[in-house]
Amino acid sequence: xxxxxxxxxxxxxxxxxxxxxxxxxxxxxxxxxxxxxxxxxxxxxxxxxxxxxxxxxxxxxxxxxxxxxxxxxxxxxxxxxxxxxxxxxxxxxxxxxxxxxxxxxxxxxxxxxxxxxxxxxxxxxxxxxxxxxxxxxxxxxxxxxxxxxxxxxxxxxxxxxxxxxxxxxxxxxxxxxxxxxxxxxxxxxxxxxxxxxxxxxxxxxxxxxxxxxxxxxxxxxxxxxxxxxxxxxxxxxxxxxxxxxxxxxxxxxxxxxxxxxxxxxxxxxxxxxxxxxxxxxxxxxxxxxxxxxxxxxxxxxxxxxxxxxxxxxxxxxxxxxxxxxxxxxxxxxxxxxxxxxxxxxxxxxxxxxxxxxxxxxxxxxxxxxxxxxxxxxxxxxxxxxxxxxxxxxxxxxxxxxxxxxxxxxxxxxxxxxxxxxxxxxxxxxxxxxxxxxxxxxxxxxxxxxxxxxxxxxxxxxxxxxxxxxxxxxxxxxxxxxxxxxxxxxxxxxxxxxxxxxxxxxxxxxxxxxxxxxxxxxxxxxxxxxxxxx
Amino acid sequence: xxxxxxxxxxxxxxxxxxxxxxxxxxxxxxxxxxxxxxxxxxxxxxxxxxxxxxxxxxxxxxxxxxxxxxxxxxxxxxxxxxxxxxxxxxxxxxxxxxxxxxxxxxxxxxxxxxxxxxxxxxxxxxxxxxxxxxxxxxxxxxxxxxxxxxxxxxxxxxxxxxxxxxxxxxxxxxxxxxxxxxxxxxxxxxxxxxxxxxxxxxxxxxxxxxxxxxxxxxxxxxxxxxxxxxxxxxxxxxxxxxxxxxx
Numbered sequence: 210x211x212x213x214x215x216x217x218x219x220x221x222x223x224x225x226x227x228x229x230x231x232x233x234x235x236x237x238x239x240x241x242x243x244x245x246x247x248x249x250x251x252x253x254x255x256x257x258x259x260x261x262x263x264x265x266x267x268x269x270x271x272x273x274x275x276x277x278x279x280x281x282x283x284x285x286x287x288x289x290x291x292x293x294x295x296x297x298x299x300x301x302x303x304x305x306x307x308x309x310x311x312x313x314x315x316x317x318x319x320x321x322x323x324x325x326x327x328x329x330x331x332x333x334x335x336x337x338x339x340x341x342x343x344x345x346x347x348x349x350x351x352x353x354x355x356x357x358x359x360x361x362x363x364x365x366x367x368x369x370x371x372x373x374x375x376x377x378x379x380x381x382x383x384x385x386x387x388x389x390x391x392x393x394x395x396x397x398x399x400x401x402x403x404x405x406x407x408x409x410x411x412x413x414x415x416x417x418x419x420x421x422x423x424x425x426x427x428x429x430x431x432x433x434x435x436x437x438x439x440x441x442x443x444x445x446x447x448x449x450x451x452x453x454x455x456x457x458x459x460x461x462x463x464x465x466x467x468x469x470x471x472x473x474x475x476x477x478x479x480x481x482x483x484x485x486x487x488x489x490x491x492x493x494x495x496x497x498x499x500x501x502x503x504x505x506x507x508x509x510x511x512x513x514x515x516x517x518x519x520x521x522x523x524x525x526x527x528x529x530x531x532x533x534x535x536x537x538x539x540x541x542x543x544x545x546x547x548x549x550x551x552x553x554x555x556x557x558x559x560x561x562x563x564x565x566x567x568x569x570x571x572x573x574x575x576x577x578x579x580x581x582x583x584x585x586x587x588x589x590x591x592x593x594x595x596x597x598x599x600x601x602x603x604x605x606x607x608x609x610x611x612x613x614x615x616x617x618x619x620x621x622x623x624x625x626x627x628x629x630x631x632x633x634x635x636x637x638x639x640x641x642x643x644x645x646x647x648x649x650x651x652x653x654x655x656x657x658x659x660x661x662x663x664x665x666x667x668x669x670x671x672x673x674x675x676x677x678x679x680x681x682x683x684x685x686x687x688x689x690x691x692x693x694x695x696x697x698x699x700x701x702x703x704x705x706x707x708x709x710x711x712x713x714x715x716x717x718x719x720x721x722x723x724x725x726x727x728x729x730x731x732x733x734x735x736x737x738x739x740x741x742x
Numbered sequence: 743x744x745x746x747x748x749x750x751x752x753x754x755x756x757x758x759x760x761x762x763x764x765x766x767x768x769x770x771x772x773x774x775x776x777x778x779x780x781x782x783x784x785x786x787x788x789x790x791x792x793x794x795x796x797x798x799x800x801x802x803x804x805x806x807x808x809x810x811x812x813x814x815x816x817x818x819x820x821x822x823x824x825x826x827x828x829x830x831x832x833x834x835x836x837x838x839x840x841x842x843x844x845x846x847x848x849x850x851x852x853x854x855x856x857x858x859x860x861x862x863x864x865x866x867x868x869x870x871x872x873x874x875x876x877x878x879x880x881x882x883x884x885x886x887x888x889x890x891x892x893x894x895x896x897x898x899x900x901x902x903x904x905x906x907x908x909x910x911x912x913x914x915x916x917x918x919x920x921x922x923x924x925x926x927x928x929x930x931x932x933x934x935x936x937x938x939x940x941x942x943x944x945x946x947x948x949x950x951x952x953x954x955x956x957x958x959x960x961x962x963x964x965x966x967x968x969x970x971x972x973x974x975x976x977x978x979x980x981x982x983x984x985x986x987x988x989x
Binding site (some may be wrong): 242245246247248250302303305307308309310311312332333338346349350355410411446473509512513517669670671674675677678679 | 796
């Protein structure tokens with residue numbers, strides 16, 4: 210039995226692990242892949258923090274974040290994150306993250322969208338990669354226990370208390386039961402449901418959120434998905450906001466600028482999407498920055514453009530389009546990262562921690578995952594010390610999961626789920642994407658409902674137990690369907706436009722709807738409603 | 743276009759065989775996904791970010807290590823798993839050694855001993871490339887020393903050792919340097935195979951040479967040279983040849 214089990218090994222999970230370990234607890238990190246394969250490595254541009262008061266202020270950081278949230282965040286939660294930001298950067302710096310320095314040898318900062326001041330710290334454009342690897346090295350130093358290539362199946366929850374989780378050991382195909390005093394979900398976001406129309410990793414399939422709702426954990430704001438303005442046309446590989454922050458332009462098919470490039474991401478994405486829907490190309494133009502600046506500050510962007518679009522950023526225009534990038538909604542947590550279930554915590558992109566609301570500022574996601582990763586780790590460790598639960602074994606959940614996996618091997622395979630998954634991505638992007646309306650969203654919902662009914666005539670062709678990725682991907686697909694349904698239903702419920710959620714049929718913000726959506730599940734009945742004010 | 747994939751399955755006989763697939767995609771990762779989703783769902787590989795930064799999809803293409811997501815394929819290319827690690831299935835190999843070697847080299851900062859002196863832009867630049875490592879294991883696959891000695895710490899572990907040894911925040915890098923003496927920097931033949939295959943343009947060969955310099959300054963010597971009798975070979979008096987003589 211572990212004191213603290215953490216599901217997910219991105220920066221949120223690893224920060225939680227390091228902080229839980231500080232109180233001398235027995236910590237286990239469960240990773241579906243390997244820690245360094247996590248989505249965090251794809252965060253390029255930077256992490257926000259007010260380092261130099263006077264030039265900028267914590268209050269301004271709070272205000273910018275609150276403004277972007279369009280009234281759906283909680284000021285105290287934002288304050289906590291922004292106030293601690295300097296300390297967060299200082300800790301990351303001390304454990305070895307090589308933040309880029311300016312000419313005065315101070316930690317350098319760059320301008321990001323939606324902010325009044327320059328406050329995004331960075332390590333060239335590999336910020337997430339360097340943060341995650343540094344955290345990983347620290348975890349190794351602290352002797353934190355890892356279970357890699359173990360995929361979360363379900364949470365074990367009895368009488369509103371989380372007792373652990375069931376996982377699939379990908380290497381052996383064995384279904385295991387893990388027992389914990391505290392459990393932290395740090396399993397990442399769900400923009401991966403937009404298959405082929407997302408900047409996210411193939412591993413981002415909303416498993417944590419799907420297992421949470423199955424177990425009756427409350428979710429919130431699932432309709433809010435951020436579409437990043439600049440993904441490479443076709444391959445949807447992310448080109449960081451730092452490209453515009455450092456002075457890049459967006460050009461239309463006449464090679465003219467059409468928007469202030471540093472407006473919040475939702476506004477920029479809509480302006481680009483309108484043009485792309487008219488079959489016009491939109492380009493990112495960095496030519497005027499010069500090769501030295503591009504090489505120094507954006508080495509990764511330069512290589513991605515060259516390797517995936519065959520474009521030399523210093524000489525040519527880069528064709529781009531918006532793509533699903535980040536999910537603001539997720540597991541509802543309070544300021545202590547607690548969920549509505551005892552012993553269960555959530556942090557990182559899988560959590561709706563009331564800091565981003567309807568839209569997230571660039572540079573605030575890395576900040577959120579490290580800030581709240583720490584809070585989750587500390588609180589989960591405290592809870593573990595007080596929790597006198599006994600080791601569990603042979604739970605009902607374990608038997609159910611074994612039965613479920615066995616039955617999947619017998620599904621009839623009349624329909625190839627991979628083609629449905631691909632269709633689903635396209636359907637969601639077109640119907641529940643940058644622009645939304647009721648008719649289109651209902652089309653998407655019928656698609657999902659139909660697919661859900663057909664699950665048992667899909668299935669896996671690979672019948673091996675050991676390292677069966679076909680099975681893992683099928684289980685992920687089931688989770689994606691479940692999450693997609695919640696996204697669409699929440700988006701249909703919200704009859705207004707707010708932040709990243711833009712309804713063509715309700716283009717205005719409604720004062721009365723300045724509230725979070727809440728999803729609960731009681732006795733297997735799903736209930737989606739607005740929270741009371 | 744046809745590509746050949748060397749597949750591996752533990753409980754079949756033979757365990758390895760080459761399969762040929764007709765694919766439309768010219769990007770290798772997309773071609774693998776095409777095969778798995780339309781032709782044969784048992785094909786097994788790792789992938790993640792699709793943008794060359796998660797390090798999960800390294801394979802060999804015609805014998806050379808590549809990240810599948812960044813590779814353009816050609817007719818009759820042969821795709822195999824990376825070398826020198828046990829194959830789990832098809833293109834997936836065991837990478838569980840990563841944790842062990844990082845731990846062995848003590849490549850991390852001890853916060854309690856962290857140095858708080860000013861970090862300059864130059865200090866950061868010094869560890870910039872090394873800290874771009876994505877642990878894709880291409881270097882281990884290409885390494886002829888690791889091929890014959892699995893206790894060899896290997897290229898990425900040594901690059902990481904240098905990344906921390908050169909980190910100014912590290913108050914004292916002696917522990918790291920001490921940890922890389924056995925099966926470490928002196929065992930490398932400096933062949934540079936790792937440098938050629940690194941998708942992040944890291945140069946582990948140069949990093950290892952730099953570590954050798956740091957170690958030498960700290961008084962360590964190459965054990966191979968220490969055992970070398972300097973009187974042998976160079977003493978040519980009995981060879982009937984006077985190096986100072988003239989013809």
